[in-house]
Amino acid sequence: MSAIKKVVLAYSGGLDTSIILKWIQQEYDCKVITLTADLGQQEELEGLDEKALATGASKAYIEDLKEEFVGDFVFPMMRAAAIYEGRYLLGTSIARPLIAKRLVEIAREEGAQAIAHGATGKGNDQVRFELTAAALAPELKVIAPWREWNLRSRTDLHDFAQKHGIPIPMSKRNVYSMDRNMLHCSFEGGELEDPAEEPGPMSHCTTTPLDQTPDTPEYVVIGFEAGNPVSVNGEALTPARLLEKANEIAGRHGVGRIDMVENRFVGMKSRGVYETPGGTLLYHAKRDLEGICLDREVMHLRDSLVPRYADCVYNGFWYSPEREALQAFTDTAQKNVTGTVRCKLFKGGVYAIERTSPYSLYDMDLATFEEDEVYNQKDAAGFIKLQSLRLRAYMKYANKPLKDKK
Numbered sequence: 001m002s003a004i005k006k007v008v009l010a011y012s013g014g015l016d017t018s019i020i021l022k023w024i025q026q027e028y029d030c031k032v033i034t035l036t037a038d039l040g041q042q043e044e045l046e047g048l049d050e051k052a053l054a055t056g057a058s059k060a061y062i063e064d065l066k067e068e069f070v071g072d073f074v075f076p077m078m079r080a081a082a083i084y085e086g087r088y089l090l091g092t093s094i095a096r097p098l099i100a101k102r103l104v105e106i107a108r109e110e111g112a113q114a115i116a117h118g119a120t121g122k123g124n125d126q127v128r129f130e131l132t133a134a135a136l137a138p139e140l141k142v143i144a145p146w147r148e149w150n151l152r153s154r155t156d157l158h159d160f161a162q163k164h165g166i167p168i169p170m171s172k173r174n175v176y177s178m179d180r181n182m183l184h185c186s187f188e189g190g191e192l193e194d195p196a197e198e199p200g201p202m203s204h205c206t207t208t209p210l211d212q213t214p215d216t217p218e219y220v221v222i223g224f225e226a227g228n229p230v231s232v233n234g235e236a237l238t239p240a241r242l243l244e245k246a247n248e249i250a251g252r253h254g255v256g257r258i259d260m261v262e263n264r265f266v267g268m269k270s271r272g273v274y275e276t277p278g279g280t281l282l283y284h285a286k287r288d289l290e291g292i293c294l295d296r297e298v299m300h301l302r303d304s305l306v307p308r309y310a311d312c313v314y315n316g317f318w319y320s321p322e323r324e325a326l327q328a329f330t331d332t333a334q335k336n337v338t339g340t341v342r343c344k345l346f347k348g349g350v351y352a353i354e355r356t357s358p359y360s361l362y363d364m365d366l367a368t369f370e371e372d373e374v375y376n377q378k379d380a381a382g383f384i385k386l387q388s389l390r391l392r393a394y395m396k397y398a399n400k401p402l403k404d405k406k
Contacts, residue, residue: 006112013048031058040182070239079227080330084310091184096128097318116143128316135319184276217346222285227334246278254348256280285341288352292360
């Protein structure tokens, strides 16, 4: 007899998780509680609790986690300027630790022995869910049906659904595997599996195709406090509302769409199209503000750590000592990143054109090309001479034959 009496399942109401719900009931002979996390995916969530209950769930949670998602996960990641492999703003990656955290919390509240997810054995999400669970609740078992069952194709899933009377959701975009939240929308599968093929017209969700964007630029002012965006065009907004507004503005100008081949944590390469309009706007605006607010060495040190932080998010180590240590450093570095940046948006581009800060390190008296009283240009000669000492020594001795170095 199974020791598992109750399982909490991350449930979207789609084909996979609907079948997983029924499969877990049958395979483990247990109760299944579902969690549907509203992270701003803008899918129709109404009625998903009824659908889960009709499919056999003993209880169904639908929770609005948008403010927590943006304020406690997206913004800390943005403070660290995290970007994976120089391009990906980690939209899917950063959502998984929050969902897994809430699964764990509900499991403990409900006295469940396990949590479950619908991630496949090929992807990164299985790692993100399970590393989070291991960090927060190592006593819980994780059920990953795609690694356990004998269903091997979409046809198998459709047959299972038909056999058990499970409604199959239909979508005009069902050629793609999609993931959407407030930060981004991703597309994988279909023609995108061939990196030599152009993405189809249906691989658009939150960004306007460039040939349909306005022919005149739009200007937007983003306000920041201690590295966090706090206002758009002078209007103070909550984290979720701010990102929503940024998405709306940047999306209509086609900002934030990338088509890339990335390296998954499990070892394979994967091609995807990612749309991150608001996140791209905020990323570039804050990077520009840092130009006047951050000390040079602090900025360079932070930038050297960006790949490590991005790897923590991408590979599922959000709840890890190294990510927490990196966060402590970056938050200290960001304490004076306060001010406003005015950006110009046009045909997919974000161009910062004005920036101001009460903590600006920029000194016009030092930077001017006109006459000044604060910088003696003759001092540069000694500076350069000292900096060149090692270069002169290297060039004198490095290329000599060994017998001449004695």
